[in-house]
Amino acid sequence: xxxxxxxxxxxxxxxxxxxxxxxxxxxxxxxxxxxxxxxxxxxxxxxxxxxxxxxxxxxxxxxxxxxxxxxxxxxxxxxxxxxxxxxxxxxxxxxxxxxxxxxxxxxxxxxxxxxxxxxxxxxxxxxxxxxxxxxxxxxxxxxxxxxxxxxxxxxxxxxxxxxxxxxxxxxxxxxxxxxxxxxxxxxxxxxxxxxxxxxxxxxxxxxxxxxxxxxxxxxxxxxxxxxxxxxxxxxxxxxxxxxxxxxxxxxxxxxxxxxxxxxxxxxxxxxxxxxxxxxxxxxxxxxxxxxxxxxxxxxxxxxxxxxxxxxxxxxxxxxxxxxxxxxxxxxxxxxxxxxxxxxxxxxxxxxxxxxxxxxxxxxxxxxxxxxxxxxxxxxxxxxxxxxxxxxxxxxxxxxxxxxxxxxxxxxxxxxxxxxxxxxxxxxxxxxxxxxxxxxxxxxxxxxxxxxxxxxxxxxxxxxxxxxxxxxxxxxxxxxxxxxxxxxxxxxxxxxxxxxxxxxxxxx
Ligand code: XMP
Numbered sequence: 001x002x003x004x005x006x007x008x009x010x011x012x013x014x015x016x017x018x019x020x021x022x023x024x025x026x027x028x029x030x031x032x033x034x035x036x037x038x039x040x041x042x043x044x045x046x047x048x049x050x051x052x053x054x055x056x057x058x059x060x061x062x063x064x065x066x067x068x069x070x071x072x073x074x075x076x077x078x079x080x081x082x083x084x085x086x087x088x089x090x091x092x093x094x095x096x097x098x099x100x101x102x103x104x105x106x107x108x109x110x111x112x113x114x115x116x117x118x119x120x121x122x123x124x125x126x127x128x129x130x131x132x133x134x135x136x137x138x139x140x141x142x143x144x145x146x147x148x149x150x151x152x153x154x155x156x157x158x159x160x161x162x163x164x165x166x167x168x169x170x171x172x173x174x175x176x177x178x179x180x181x182x183x184x185x186x187x188x189x190x191x192x193x194x195x196x197x198x199x200x201x202x203x204x205x206x207x208x209x210x211x212x213x214x215x216x217x218x219x220x221x222x223x224x225x226x227x228x229x230x231x232x233x234x235x236x237x238x239x240x241x242x243x244x245x246x247x248x249x250x251x252x253x254x255x256x257x258x259x260x261x262x263x264x265x266x267x268x269x270x271x272x273x274x275x276x277x278x279x280x281x282x283x284x285x286x287x288x289x290x291x292x293x294x295x296x297x298x299x300x301x302x303x304x305x306x307x308x309x310x311x312x313x314x315x316x317x318x319x320x321x322x323x324x325x326x327x328x329x330x331x332x333x334x335x336x337x338x339x340x341x342x343x344x345x346x347x348x349x350x351x352x353x354x355x356x357x358x359x360x361x362x363x364x365x366x367x368x369x370x371x372x373x374x375x376x377x378x379x380x381x382x383x384x385x386x387x388x389x390x391x392x393x394x395x396x397x398x399x400x401x402x403x404x405x406x407x408x409x410x411x412x413x414x415x416x417x418x419x420x421x422x423x424x425x426x427x428x429x430x431x432x433x434x435x436x437x438x439x440x441x442x443x444x445x446x447x448x449x450x451x452x453x454x455x456x457x458x459x460x461x462x463x464x465x466x467x468x469x470x471x472x473x474x475x476x477x478x479x480x481x482x483x484x485x486x487x488x489x490x491x492x493x494x495x496x497x498x499x500x501x502x503x504x505x506x507x
Pocket of ligand 1: 384386387462499506
């Protein structure tokens with residue numbers, strides 16, 4: 001399988017670069033700039049990502065000079081281009097004008113990289129540093145009003161762009177990346193889910209051998225698809241454990257277990273750990289502390305179950321590629337926005353070996369694998385539900401009562417979305433319960449109850465998201481039902497924040 005390697009210098013867009021290339025059916029992976037890069041025959045090209053640093057700063061991430069010795073095509077994006085400029089004796093300096101957001105570039109001459117692009121093209125910029133002196137052996141393909149926007153050295157097969165072709169705001173970004181991936185790197189688009197499935201099943205067999213695996217099922221698409229793959233690979237050496245954390249959605253435990261009915265040969269067990277979770281969360285209000293506690297209790301439950309199931313040595317998790325990229329990001333742990341317990345690693349004392357069959361895939365690829373394995377469409381296209389469950393949708397302390405209130409409100413919202421054929425038109429919808437009480441009036445009586453906020457977003461990869469434009473009349477129906485039917489809520493609001501700057505979950 002042909003591969004493009006993306007070297008991560010800390011850009012917020014590096015995951016998008018990888019996605020864009022996978023969309024072209026070419027496999028791509030992101031590696032931190034300081035890691036030892038393994039160049040095998042299947043690697044056809046290298047992309048240097050953008051990043052927040054300045055190449056002339058003493059402590060900025062450096063270009064691993066080995067990259068230039070492989071004879072592979074290299075494309076530098078933003079900071080990546082500036083590294084190339086510096087490496088080939090050009091000069092990067094602080095520009096007088098910062099270019100941020102939409103800009104126009106003019107293609108002065110046509111080379112390999114900008115083949116087929118329009119004379120002037122809209123691009124997305126995000127830089128203040130720029131090329132002051134051109135690197136040796138390169139020529140300029142395009143400029144913006146204020147900077148050199150695209151350079152190439154066809155002899156060395158090295159290219160640079162000051163803008164971000166991976167962002168959809170760059171109108172011809174896809175064309176430019178296709179020029180690089182297909183014409184310059186000469187890749188064959190041979191990344192597909194069928195090959196992924198057969199290779200993965202083989203790999204799981206080789207890794208697990210005669211040992212046993214337990215897997216945490218949440219009912220979400222990631223753990224379900226992981227279970228299906230593992231079950232095909234290792235049959236009865238897999239035990240799937242569905243943990244009732246007490247923070248599931250209404251009827252979830254029942255529905256999930258019913259959904260798994262299609263796995264005729266799989267050992268599935270349910271563990272009731274509600275009290276364990278409630279006890280551990282007593283009095284806790286800090287979002288990160290809640291996430292960490294929930295993660296810890298999950299592992300305690302699995303450790304406890306281990307001996308009961310053929311002394312399982314492996315714990316399988318539904319970790320997917322965005323979680324992996326986030327956890328290896330060169331921006332480092334100080335940039336952790338939320339602790340996802342399925343990538344934070346195991347507690348030190350854990351004896352499990354970890355198995356993550358989907359760690360190379362994006363969400364939509366996971367869904368494709370699910371469909372290809374014959375899973376039920378409704379299950380595969382269920383909205384994502386976070387591992388920590390309703391606990392991170394109850395702002396403030398998590399108690400049984402708060403969960404019960406939220407479950408009812410959430411159930412009404414989802415029920416109405418389905419009734420109005422809107423469920424499949426939005427990517428993720430849910431209700432958040434706020435620790436705020438407001439005054440209302442119901443049947444001439446004063447009420448003083450909590451506020452619920454409904455949230456619905458549209459997104460393909462959940463890294464960025466737009467607010468769903470739900471009809472006002474629909475929102476009215478949902479709000480009326482929640483206030484009338486859920487004791488404890490007397491006011492409903494709608495969250496109109498996109499991601500960024502907001503995140504999808506509130507905690
Ligand atoms: P945020 O809130 O970071 O969420 O914008 C992005 C997507 O990830 C889901 N999410 C999680 N999924 N474990 C998970 O398995 C977690 O800890 C977790 N936190 C957030 C969230 O629901 C959204 O789909």
